[in-house]
Amino acid sequence: MSTKEKILAKALELFNEKGYNNITTRHIAADLSISPGNLHYHFKHSEDIIKILFTELILKMDELLNKIKKKENKTLEDLYLLTFSTCEIFYHYRFIFINLVDVLKKIPEVEAKYEGINFSRREEFQLIFSDLQKNNIFKKDIPDFIMNSLTEQIFIIADNWLTHNRLISKLNKKAAIQSYTLLLMNLFYPLLNKEQQTLYEQQYIR
Known part of the structure; x- marks a missing residue:
């Protein structure tokens, strides 16, 4: 692992553990036992680290969504795996969501990317x-306003469940991912046809 990769990995660990606002490049350098100058050779500011970590998050989600979009015969299991994997990815970069307002305020470049991603993701989910x-898998006669609301509901929960877990549920990684995956999946239940609802109850509820 290169020094740059070590810095990114350590920064992610510290941001997740102690919060974005409580960690500086000096903290990261000290934890890695390198000089601040060595770290600043790779990253002048902590914001530069955030930009790369946010890009990593986007790329991981791109890869996940591209994989399911390519699959022709999508199943209930595919939908579950998409939801579960999304929660896993978000948990890995959880500081971004827990500190989302601060991150977007301080880094306009990340804010612009976030806004753009929200628009493109909406189209991908609709497809x-x-x-x-x-x-x-879904019923045929679902009104458009329900489908449009569904996408918005998913985004609201996806962006905020990590904060809810930290403040309210306080579940460990494994339990949190499982619990909030099911919470998101339950949004889909009324849209499933009868056969798929029965399958859903058998596989994920009982």
């Missing part, structure tokens, strides 16, 4: 939901 309708 996935449309495929699930074609494959008779």
Whole structure:
């Protein structure tokens, strides 16, 4: 692992553990037993580290979504795996969501990317939901306003569940990912056809 990779890994660990606002480049350097000058050779400011970590998050989500979009016959299990994997990725970069307002305020470049991603992700989810309708996983007669609300509901929960867990649920990693995956999946239950609802109850509820 290169020095740059070590810095990114340590920064992510410290940001997740102690919060974005409580960690400086000096803290990261001290934890790695390197000089601040050595760290600043790679990253002048902590904001530069955040930009790369945020880009990593986007790329991991791109890879995940591209994988399911390419699959022609999408199933309930595919939807569950997408939701579970998304929660795993978000947990890995949890400081970004727990400190989202501060991060976006301090780093306009990240704010611009966040806004752009929200727009593109909305279209990607709509395509996935449309495929699930074609494959008779979702009901055919779901009103557009429900589908549009669904996407918004997913985004609101996805961006905020880590804060809710830290403040209210206080679950460990494994339990948190499982619990909030199910919470998100329950949004889909009313949209499933009868057969898929029964399958959902058997596989994920009982």
